[in-house]
Amino acid sequence: MDHDDFRKLGHELVDWIAAYREGIEGYPVMSPVKPGDIRKAFAAAPPRRPEGLADIARELDAKVLPGITHWNHPSFFAYFPSNTSYASILADLVAAGLGAQGMSWQTSPAATEVEEVVMEWLRQMLGLSPAFTGVIHDTASTATLCALLCARERASGYGQNRGGLQGTATKLMVYASDQGHSSIEKAALLAGFGKVHLRLIETDADHALRLDLLNAAIQEDIALGRRPCAVVAAIGTTGTTALDPLKGIAELAAKYRFWLHVDAALAGTAMVLPECRWMWEGVEAADSVVLNPHKWMGTGFDLSAYFVRDPQHLIRVMSTNPSYLRTAQDDEVKNLRDWGIPLGRRFRALKLWFLLKDLGVEGLQARLRRDLANAQWLREQVDEAPDWERLAPVPLQTVCLRHMPKTMKDEPLLRAHNLAIAERVNNGGRAYLTPSVLKGRQMLRVSIGAEGTERRHVEALWKLLNEAAGR
Amino acid sequence: MDHDDFRKLGHELVDWIAAYREGIEGYPVMSPVKPGDIRKAFAAAPPRRPEGLADIARELDAKVLPGITHWNHPSFFAYFPSNTSYASILADLVAAGLGAQGMSWQTSPAATEVEEVVMEWLRQMLGLSPAFTGVIHDTASTATLCALLCARERASGYGQNRGGLQGTATKLMVYASDQGHSSIEKAALLAGFGKVHLRLIETDADHALRLDLLNAAIQEDIALGRRPCAVVAAIGTTGTTALDPLKGIAELAAKYRFWLHVDAALAGTAMVLPECRWMWEGVEAADSVVLNPHKWMGTGFDLSAYFVRDPQHLIRVMSTNPSYLRTAQDDEVKNLRDWGIPLGRRFRALKLWFLLKDLGVEGLQARLRRDLANAQWLREQVDEAPDWERLAPVPLQTVCLRHMPKTMKDEPLLRAHNLAIAERVNNGGRAYLTPSVLKGRQMLRVSIGAEGTERRHVEALWKLLNEAAGR
Numbered sequence: 001m002d003h004d005d006f007r008k009l010g011h012e013l014v015d016w017i018a019a020y021r022e023g024i025e026g027y028p029v030m031s032p033v034k035p036g037d038i039r040k041a042f043a044a045a046p047p048r049r050p051e052g053l054a055d056i057a058r059e060l061d062a063k064v065l066p067g068i069t070h071w072n073h074p075s076f077f078a079y080f081p082s083n084t085s086y087a088s089i090l091a092d093l094v095a096a097g098l099g100a101q102g103m104s105w106q107t108s109p110a111a112t113e114v115e116e117v118v119m120e121w122l123r124q125m126l127g128l129s130p131a132f133t134g135v136i137h138d139t140a141s142t143a144t145l146c147a148l149l150c151a152r153e154r155a156s157g158y159g160q161n162r163g164g165l166q167g168t169a170t171k172l173m174v175y176a177s178d179q180g181h182s183s184i185e186k187a188a189l190l191a192g193f194g195k196v197h198l199r200l201i202e203t204d205a206d207h208a209l210r211l212d213l214l215n216a217a218i219q220e221d222i223a224l225g226r227r228p229c230a231v232v233a234a235i236g237t238t239g240t241t242a243l244d245p246l247k248g249i250a251e252l253a254a255k256y257r258f259w260l261h262v263d264a265a266l267a268g269t270a271m272v273l274p275e276c277r278w279m280w281e282g283v284e285a286a287d288s289v290v291l292n293p294h295k296w297m298g299t300g301f302d303l304s305a306y307f308v309r310d311p312q313h314l315i316r317v318m319s320t321n322p323s324y325l326r327t328a329q330d331d332e333v334k335n336l337r338d339w340g341i342p343l344g345r346r347f348r349a350l351k352l353w354f355l356l357k358d359l360g361v362e363g364l365q366a367r368l369r370r371d372l373a374n375a376q377w378l379r380e381q382v383d384e385a386p387d388w389e390r391l392a393p394v395p396l397q398t399v400c401l402r403h404m405p406k407t408m409k410d411e412p413l414l415r416a417h418n419l420a421i422a423e424r425v426n427n428g429g430r431a432y433l434t435p436s437v438l439k440g441r442q443m444l445r446v447s448i449g450a451e452g453t454e455r456r457h458v459e460a461l462w463k464l465l466n467e468a469a470g471r
Numbered sequence: 472m473d474h475d476d477f478r479k480l481g482h483e484l485v486d487w488i489a490a491y492r493e494g495i496e497g498y499p500v501m502s503p504v505k506p507g508d509i510r511k512a513f514a515a516a517p518p519r520r521p522e523g524l525a526d527i528a529r530e531l532d533a534k535v536l537p538g539i540t541h542w543n544h545p546s547f548f549a550y551f552p553s554n555t556s557y558a559s560i561l562a563d564l565v566a567a568g569l570g571a572q573g574m575s576w577q578t579s580p581a582a583t584e585v586e587e588v589v590m591e592w593l594r595q596m597l598g599l600s601p602a603f604t605g606v607i608h609d610t611a612s613t614a615t616l617c618a619l620l621c622a623r624e625r626a627s628g629y630g631q632n633r634g635g636l637q638g639t640a641t642k643l644m645v646y647a648s649d650q651g652h653s654s655i656e657k658a659a660l661l662a663g664f665g666k667v668h669l670r671l672i673e674t675d676a677d678h679a680l681r682l683d684l685l686n687a688a689i690q691e692d693i694a695l696g697r698r699p700c701a702v703v704a705a706i707g708t709t710g711t712t713a714l715d716p717l718k719g720i721a722e723l724a725a726k727y728r729f730w731l732h733v734d735a736a737l738a739g740t741a742m743v744l745p746e747c748r749w750m751w752e753g754v755e756a757a758d759s760v761v762l763n764p765h766k767w768m769g770t771g772f773d774l775s776a777y778f779v780r781d782p783q784h785l786i787r788v789m790s791t792n793p794s795y796l797r798t799a800q801d802d803e804v805k806n807l808r809d810w811g812i813p814l815g816r817r818f819r820a821l822k823l824w825f826l827l828k829d830l831g832v833e834g835l836q837a838r839l840r841r842d843l844a845n846a847q848w849l850r851e852q853v854d855e856a857p858d859w860e861r862l863a864p865v866p867l868q869t870v871c872l873r874h875m876p877k878t879m880k881d882e883p884l885l886r887a888h889n890l891a892i893a894e895r896v897n898n899g900g901r902a903y904l905t906p907s908v909l910k911g912r913q914m915l916r917v918s919i920g921a922e923g924t925e926r927r928h929v930e931a932l933w934k935l936l937n938e939a940a941g942r
Binding site: 001003004005006007009010011013014015016017018020021022030031033035036037038039042044045046047048049050051052053056060063064065066067068069070071072078079082083084085086087088089090092093094095096097098099100101105106107108109110111113114116117118120121122124125138139140141142145149152159160161162163164165166167168171172181182183185186189190191192193194195196197238239294300301302317318320321322323324325328329332333341342343344346350354356357358359360361362363423434436437445 | 485493506535537556564570612620643652653661664665788789793833
């Protein structure tokens, strides 16, 4: 492909994307294809001869679009908002065009330094103190794994440089609530702690970790000769955006010297609003914090922000320094390969720069406040409707509800009834939400915050839910 | 930003990228900026008000381009080729525009199924048997970590579901050559094995792992009651593209039942050429293989291909199955979140599809053969020049050399002399290579294979090297 072909195809695909976004409300939110449908549209073997890309827009229409679930649809209420703003798309285009690889400072100083700039901006925007330093990871799952690895190495005095976990006498313990994200258990298992050394603490009526039970578990483990190594506190659990009692956990951390990791993957974005910061009071005592600008904030996936109090410790755990990676500037600069698991690094910082430049902090704040207000509106409808039950507080943008006709008291029946509602809504194509189970109760989880979601979309969802419930 | 703004800016940035690529030879290959230069060009705080992106191309010119080391420059000979072809840039643009998140099949069936298609194509292209199934990871570092985690869990009978490594009596051992990539040590340490349970085996005169010493180490460990858990064989070491004796290692694997992971991060791409496949004879016995299409092949970073023989084992190690991630199709489809560490997944498969459609397998083969021939040309020049020494065989596209004037026999002097040559070449801006140390000898490492690199660029490099050496 020569430069002019690229110009022509590039313009065509930019227009294709704009047309897709402009018409996005015309698509069913959740892809209606059946397993195998997309695969069948492709040849079984790779093309031998060059085909060129002249027909790629038509191929995308025919072979790919039917298999897309439209995360940027204004009626996407499933999982979490994963906004890919226009600004972010442009940044990804530029990052790909530059093809820079930022594993070391020298391999593209701009990739490292723009990341330093935007992580510093983000720190200020969240109201975190300068004690924190940020670095971009791919996902919160990876960041949480890094946090538990750092916890393990601090507790063991860098045991990885000796016998690793295979050399330890004292068992290291990890704690989180039973509403914590699945990535916490995954991280604890991958880091080698073992399932019996992970304790998932019960939660209260609001689905937040019970501090008394955490305290009791720690006491019990210490009495058994085990060592509390890390607590992962969720600010905004995945299920219901419950807020673990961070301040109390921080006091325990000060007393027992375990690693405190704050998982604010979704909710961290809300801290751009000063009025939300009470939700993570105590965060300044954390050793590490993760939040995903690629969720509600508007930078396309993947861009997870990992903030740490002690970058030197992170580097000591993650660093490798073979001769082929050493450069003349190593003593003066950050080599971000030493701040996470992968060696190579894309130029993801551009996405946050473009987004913030385009929107400004005030523009972002206005959008977040709109979403919070939309969630409160839906909460009010649920609370006022006699046949609907709300299953959790709504501090943020997620509303957890179920339909509960007066005549239906049996949990299995309620479960089937609400799953049927979800199926009707999702298969209808006009909205998409996540059915999930909360402490044995089948709920419908409505996560608000796609960039295009206005009040009218939430109103339409409420109407759909009621229709699907047979009202 | 509205749809028309996006169209306008999108076209402008496509043109900006084309102009950048068209004029890429005009830039110094290695960025000449000093630490802090880029950071200083940005405000200390994020923009409060929306600024829009109307001036973004000018901002990129002024603030970012000076800090780019140009990986796609035809005279980029450092590290490894990291080609971001035009086809791949277009695919990244489309992936960003769709904003699809492929953690589960249902969250965008096309993201999962196109990945299945292109991994199957790639398997065929590499001459791997259908016993292997491929999945996209971000980097070889992460894939190698997954391999060692899978090795750990197979050897321990899924110990992660019990006490993890904290519950083991028998010490699990990992082996690689002392020329293996730094990510192997990093992975072994992060997986909790501990440095004393990692043995880096000495290499032969060609810098390949010595099978006799590996065998002896295994015997010794077994005699001490330890258990051989995994061997990482390098097909193409990072330093010199040395080829570990895979067939012999595979025989040991059959005997001692350790996990055999093949790290072919760079060299794997060469297996698209049938005439190169002798280099990894024995690969069919591997439990896992990693190669990076984001290196020499031409898909932009990141796209690492991880092939495994037993996907069910990988899933069992990596899977989490909370209720909010369950979908109706779970029994019929792949949910690729369970095939690696991160939960969320970008639509990276588009890059490989676009690239292969554009080039065809034959187009790719022609480019790879061109690069191999260029490396042989440079090898010949080095071999014929009395003052230059070649430090390793050249099976692929990397040439390791040093300047050794007859009057200079002292290693410290040779080291300073060759470092000075690298500095002159790299700071001169007309080419970029990696100085590295090989078994105590300072070498200049020339890695050939940027998409734009023709014979004339290699000839120019040879001239530059000779000028820098003072000939």
